[in-house]
Amino acid sequence: MxxxxxxxxxxxxxxxxxxxxxxxxxxxxxxxxxxxxxxxxxxxxxxxxxxxxxxxxxxxxxxxxxxxxxxxxxxxxxxxxxxxxxxxxxxxxxxxxxxxxxxxxxxxxxxxxxxxxxxxxxxxxxxxxxxxxxxxxxxxxxxxxxxxxxxxxxxxxxxxxxxxxxxxxxxxxxxxxxxxxxxxxxxxxxxxxxxxxxxxxxxxxxxxxxxxxxxxxxxxxxxVTDDQSISNVKSSLIADDKRKDVNFMGGFQEIFRSLFGINDIKVGFSLYNKEDGVFQRVYGAGLKSYLLGKYEKEKCTDALCKWSYNRLLNENKYFSVSDVDKMLVKSKGGAPHIKSLHEQGIKSAVFAPIANDDGLMGILEIVSNEPQTLNSINANKLVDVMPYIVTAVERSKNDEANLIEAIIQKECTSIHPSVHWRFASEARDFIKAELKGEQATFKKIAFENIYPLYGQIDIKGSSNARNEATKEDLTLQLKAVKSIFLKASKIETLPIYEQYIYQINDYLKELNNDFKVDSERQISDFFNQEIDSVLTHLFSIDALKEQIDSYFNSIDDKVKAFYNHRKDYDDSIALINKEMASLLDKKQEEAQAMYPHYFERFKTDGVEHNMYIGESITKEKNFNPIYLYNLRLWQLQVMCELENAYYQMQSSLPITLNVASMILVFNQPLSISFRMDEKQFDVDGTYNARYEIVKKRVDKAYIKGTTERITQKGKISIVYSHKQDENEYLRYIKFLQSKNYLDTDVEIVELEDLQAVTGLKAIRVSVLYHKNEEDKSFYTYGDLMKTIKA
Incomplete structure (x- = not known):
């Protein structure tokens, strides 16, 4: 050959x-x-x-x-x-x-x-x-x-x-x-x-x-297994997004198996949260914590004995447990980490602190199902790899901190792209001052002479709906417990069962006749502090086992109570908010293409949004009132589309809820500034504060001389104070009526005076709903003028 x-x-x-x-x-x-x-x-x-x-x-x-x-x-x-x-x-x-x-x-x-x-x-x-x-x-x-x-x-x-x-x-x-x-x-x-x-x-x-x-x-x-294993540890930890990779942990464990020359090795991690004094899991594909076992997080003093606590947290030194079973007997079950290892079938382990000059950041856990496999001698192999793990955890903590800040900024204190240029400019000046050794201060971010727009699609009667859901869940849970005690009293004639039945009947009566703010808390305490322990005791009676088991299986793990109707309510609110916010974000792209402006939205029991438009925001000197009119017309159209989107999804919601939409018109330009302490924009000046007062209270306002709220399901309410606003929006309404967005039942009403605010009026008009979701054309102010002239 x-x-x-x-x-x-x-x-x-x-x-x-x-x-x-x-x-x-x-x-x-x-x-x-x-x-x-x-x-x-x-x-x-x-x-x-x-x-x-x-x-x-x-x-x-x-x-x-x-x-x-x-x-x-x-x-x-x-x-x-x-x-x-x-x-x-x-x-x-x-x-x-x-x-x-x-x-x-x-x-x-x-x-x-x-x-x-x-x-x-x-x-x-x-x-x-x-x-x-x-x-x-x-x-x-x-x-x-x-x-x-x-x-x-x-x-x-x-x-x-x-x-x-x-x-x-x-x-x-x-x-x-x-x-x-x-x-x-x-x-x-x-x-x-x-x-x-x-x-x-x-x-x-x-x-x-x-x-x-x-x-x-x-x-x-x-x-060169040891050297290569150390190199592999380093390479693995350098990789980005490693926690998302389902294969990462398996490969990482293989590296440690090669380093120790032991096949029966598993690797875990626990993060140390210094602020709360707890160990907590590292979240990621295949990542486990053998110190915490079944817990998501645990106080350090509860997870470790005094000696191991001092060893890891104060001395920042590793320790080994060569025989878990022997140590369990020796400690008489008093060492929490030994007990946790024993419950998981682990026979030997090494706990190594991941610490830098600032102190403990986490714990590296290496465990084996065989006794004496891991010990204080081969634990010394960790000396060469720990610096890389420390560096990786430092980087991971920094990355996580940056990610947390990014998420907070995106979800809570978003710096909108339209105003990002101002923040970037101030940040550059801040850095420049620091590098020069000067006193660096972040100057006030303010925009003057801009026009505000506000709108909301609000879930009507959300508080009542939640109260009803809560009452139904609590009623079901009380009746389930009552049924168990009725059966128990026939097996054991104990007065305490009669007392519990009396207490349950009293709570049921309260739910039906006089549901108070703290009723939910009182009844929850009754379940958690009294009933649960009694039911655990009664579980030893064979005739009650199935019924008690069914009761506990009905308890939601998170809320620790029956959570059927409340879950339907919470899920409905979440789905509505998600759908409305998603559609609003998508439509915002159209609005930004017309003319850049500041936009922010908030999820509450519904979705509300703020917009500010003006030359000081865009930096370009090309602002014209037509862009404001375009944005107002766009907002009214979008509110109609949000209403349609809701009613098209209503049948798929766990419970039936209604929504009402409102737009607030403010005709005068104002100033806004970014409040560093609250990390959000707010209006400047006493006169401008009137706008914020109206925004917060107007949806609860009544029509003058009635007990009827201004917002009503199936209708859009446009709140204003000047006649020119009324004329402007009546033109928009007439135009959108011709495009089958709005009905013909236009009404103009006066509002009851709010605190420090008088003279408000509102236009109300019904939305026309469509059975199918279709892409509708976007109509500009120019289209409106053409229609009027025609």
């Missing part, structure tokens, strides 16, 4: 011992009699079998001359060191090994009959180019630093992956060009330097089989 077959390479490979034999020719003339005798013996073998010197490509000769090759290589493969050294004789880019130390043979044998030896970090696509680089170095003398470490990954008897670094000795090789092989010039070399990945160019300069490689290579192999 030709070793060059099915291999594309610039080399024609020939196994030869010529260069090694040249050394023996020199030794044969040596004055040292022993060396000379040994050299002559080797040369006699070579002379008897000239192919060993001349070279051969037929792999079958290796088998035929196995004994002779072994004798020639005996000095290179010392019999005395054969069980210690990991060494092979081979040729480049082949897994063909024709001589090996006993230790190497044992390693391969232990790996199993299905194991295939392969250099892991040698890309197959690069082997041709690497061979060309060898020619440039060995034959042409160009000093190319192309060498890189190569490794084998070989499993041991326990299935643990061990890493072996390969160092090549190429002293016994010869590289020569064949006849008519193109010579490499300086120009060729310069071109190749910038084209490592251009395989076609390399094949042009170094055609396949154009050079003869004659000789062999000795591979000196070293077990």
């Amino acid at each position: 030709d070793i060059n077959k099915n291999v594309e390479s610039p080399f024609e490979l020939k196994i030869s011992f010529n260069k090694l034999l040249q050394h023996y020719e020199e030794l044969a003339e040596n004055t040292d009699a022993h060396s000379a005798v040994r050299a002559k013996h080797v040369l006699k073998i070579a002379n008897t079998f000239p192919e060993l010197k001349d070279g051969f490509s037929d792999a079958t000769i290796l088998k035929q001359r196995e004994k002779e090759i072994s004798e020639i290589l005996q000095d290179s493969f010392s019999p005395i060191l054969t069980k210690n050294e990991i060494k092979t004789a081979t040729i480049p880019f082949h897994n063909l090994i024709f001589n090996a130390s006993e230790r190497f043979k044992d390693i391969i044998k232990t790996a199993g009959k299905d194991f295939e030896l392969e250099i892991k970090n040698m890309p197959k696509d690069d082997t041709y180019i690497v061979a060309c680089a060898i020619i440039l170095d060995f034959y042409y003398g160009y000093n190319l630093n192309f060498k890189r470490p190569f490794y084998y990954e070989i499993p041991d008897a326990n299935g643990i992956t061990r890493y072996y670094k390969i160092l090549y000795n190429a002293d016994f090789t010869e590289i020569k060009p064949k006849k008519n092989t193109p010579k490499i010039t300086q120009k060729d070399y310069d071109e190749l330097l910038d084209n490592f990945e251009n395989i076609a160019l390399w094949k042009e300069k170094f055609p396949p089989n154009s050079y003869t490689f004659k000789g062999f290579i000795i591979s000196n192999i070293f077990d």
Whole structure:
């Protein structure tokens, strides 16, 4: 079998011992009699079998001359060191090994009959180019630093992956060009330097089989599992978004198994929350905490005994538990971390503090299901990897802090793109002042002479709806408990059962007749503080087990109570808010395309939004009132679409709720500024504050002389105070009536006076609803004027 077959390479490979034999020719003339005798013996073998010197490509000769090759290589493969050294004789880019130390043979044998030896970090696509680089170095003398470490990954008897670094000795090789092989010039070399990945160019300069490689290579192999494991830990921790990768934790545990040389190892983490004095889980795919066990978080003093608490939190030193079961007996169950490990079936463990100069950040937990597998001796292996874990956790905490700030900014204190330029400008000035050593202050962010727009789609009667849902849940739970006590009183005649039944009846009466603000809390306390413990006791009675089990299965894990009707209510509110906010955000993109302006929205029992438009916000001096009119018309259209979107989704909601929409018109420009303490924009000045007062109270206002609220389901209420506002919006309404957005039942009403605010009026008009959601055209103020003129 030709070793060059099915291999594309610039080399024609020939196994030869010529260069090694040249050394023996020199030794044969040596004055040292022993060396000379040994050299002559080797040369006699070579002379008897000239192919060993001349070279051969037929792999079958290796088998035929196995004994002779072994004798020639005996000095290179010392019999005395054969069980210690990991060494092979081979040729480049082949897994063909024709001589090996006993230790190497044992390693391969232990790996199993299905194991295939392969250099892991040698890309197959690069082997041709690497061979060309060898020619440039060995034959042409160009000093190319192309060498890189190569490794084998070989499993041991326990299935643990061990890493072996390969160092090549190429002293016994010869590289020569064949006849008519193109010579490499300086120009060729310069071109190749910038084209490592251009395989076609390399094949042009170094055609396949154009050079003869004659000789062999000795591979000196070293077990570098510890070093590679540490490197792998570092590489794993550097990777971004590692916690999201479902394969991350499995790979990370494999690294620690290699480091410790133990297959039965699992890795966990606990984060230390200094502010709350608790350990908490690290959230991510496959991440666990063996210290916390079944808990999401736990006080440090409850999770550790005094000694281990002091060891980890104060001394920042690791400790091991070599035999959990023995320690459980020794501590008499008084050590919480030992108890937690025992409950999880863990038999030995190491807890290592992840700490920097500022103190503890978390705990690295390494555990095993076998006793004494982990102990204070092999725990020292963590010394070399902990700096990387500390660095990774520091980076993770910083990333998390930045992410938290980003989420808070996005969800709570968003700096809208329309005003971001002002914040960025002030931030640059702040940094500049700090770098100059000056007193850095973040100047006030304010925008003057801008027009406000406000709107809301509010869920009507949300408080009553929640109260009804609460009453229904509490009633169901009280009746379920009452049923259990009625049955229990027939089994055991105890007065306490009668007392509980009386108390339950009293609560049921209160729910029906006089539901107060604190009724829910009182009844919840009754369940949690009295009933639960009694039911746990009654569970020992066989006749009650099924009923009590059914009761506890009906308890929601989060609210610790019956949560059916309230869940329907909460889910309905969440779905409405999500749908309304999503649609409003999508429609906002259209509005921003008309003219940039500030926009913010809030989710409450419904969705409300603020908009501010004006030249000071956009920075460009091109503001015209037509952009304000466009935005007002857009807002009215969108409110109609939000109403339609709600009524189209209403049938899919867990409970039926109604919504009412309102727009507040404020005709005068005002000023707003960003309040650093509240992280939000607010109006400036006493007069402008009137706008905020109206905004907060107007949806609860009554029509003058009635007890009817201004907002009403199925209608949009437009609140204003000036006649010109009325005329403007009546035109919008008439236009949208022609586009089948609004009905013809327009009414104008006066509002009862609010605190410090008088003279408010409102236009109310019904929304026209559509059975199907269709993309509607957006109508501009220009379209309105064309319609009026027509």
